[in-house]
Amino acid sequence: MNSPTTLGYALLALLHQNSASGYDLRKFFFATPMKSFSDSPGAIYPALRRLEKHGFVRGQVQDRAGLRRRRLFRITSAGQAELKRWAGLGLTRDDVVSNFKEVMLRFGFMDEVLGREASARFLKSLIAELAAYVPSLRVYLDAMEKNVSLSGKLALESGILQYEATLQWAKKALAAYER
Amino acid sequence: MNSPTTLGYALLALLHQNSASGYDLRKFFFATPMKSFSDSPGAIYPALRRLEKHGFVRGQVQDRAGLRRRRLFRITSAGQAELKRWAGLGLTRDDVVSNFKEVMLRFGFMDEVLGREASARFLKSLIAELAAYVPSLRVYLDAMEKNVSLSGKLALESGILQYEATLQWAKKALAAYER
DNA sequence: AGGTTCATGTAACCCGTTACATGATTTC
C-alpha cells in the first residue's frame, strides 16, 4: 500500500485540526490560500476513501434533522502517527527543487503536529538547503551564453529571486522561533 | 486529441531551439535549472511520441558510424504554430495560483517564440495579476485568528513574499524591455 | 415552480512514476 499523496496529507492535516466532511474540505480549498490544491470531488472523495482504507481517518454518517446527511471524517490515532512521521521526514535537495509545495505544507502544520522545536529545526535545514542551492543557480545564470535570450535569463532569475526571498523569510522565521 | 502537457511544451520549446534526441533532452532536464521537469525515460519518450503523433515534431533515426543509433527530433511548422499559440495564451488568475511553473516556462521561451514585444506585454499582464492577487492574500493573513499557529501564519507569509518578490522582479524585467 | 446551495459519488481518460529490459560503445 502506498503512502498518501500531497493532497492526502493536506486533507489529513486539516482533519487533524478539525473534523470535517468532504464538502467542508472542498470549500476550504476553494476559499482559502490553499486554493492550489484541487477542490474537485473527483480528487477529494477518492482521496478520503484511500485515507479511510489505510485507517488514517474514519468517516461517520450524520443524519441531521432537516439537513442532507453527510459523512463527517475524523483523524484516527494511526492517522496522527502517520502525520507525525511525514512531518518529521528529513528535508532533501529534491524536496526543495521539485516538491516545494509539499515542503511548505509540512511546515504550515508543523507547530501543531510536532511542536515548535521541530519547526525551528525544519527551518534550519531549509536554510542550509537553500543556502547551498541558490549559489549553484547563480553560477549557472552567470555562465549563460550571450546567445540566450533575455526572457530566458530573466525566467531563471525569477526562480533565483523566489528562492532568495524564501531564504530571507526562513531566517526571519527562525529568529521568531528563537525569541 | 488533447493538447500537450506542460512537459510536452517544455520539450517542444527546447526542440524549437535545437534538434535533439530524447536522451539529449533527458540530460538537459537533469543538468540544468529545468531539473523540476521529469528526466525519466518513462515520461520523456512517450511524450515525444505524442508530440510526433500530433505532428508537432518529427523524429528521424540517425545511423552514425561507431555510435549507437538515435532518433533526432526536429520541430515541425505545425509544432512552431502550436508553440506560438500556447505562448500567446492569455494569463489567468488560475495560471498564477495553480500553474506558475508553466507561466514561467512560457515566459522563458517567449522572446524566441513570439518576440520581445510579446514578452513585455506578458510581463504587464503578470504584473497586473500579481498586483491584484497579493493584497487578497495579505488580507487573509491579517484576518487570521489568533488560534492559528505561528508556522501556519509563516507558511502563508512565505507564499506572499514569493509572489511579492516575483512582482518586483516583473517590474524590473519590464523596465529592461522598455529600455 | 425553478434555481441555488448542500452533499456525495462514479467512470473514462490521461499521464507521470517506478521499475525493468536491452544492447552497443567507451573507459579502466
Added chain:
DNA sequence: GAAATCATGTAACGGGTTACATGAACCT
C-alpha cells in the same frame, strides 16, 4: 573483461482531471 555511459523503449500502477449523475433542502 567489467563497469560506466549512450540510447531507447515498455508495462503496471496510481491518482488527478473532467464530466456526469443524483437528490434533498432552501430561497424567491
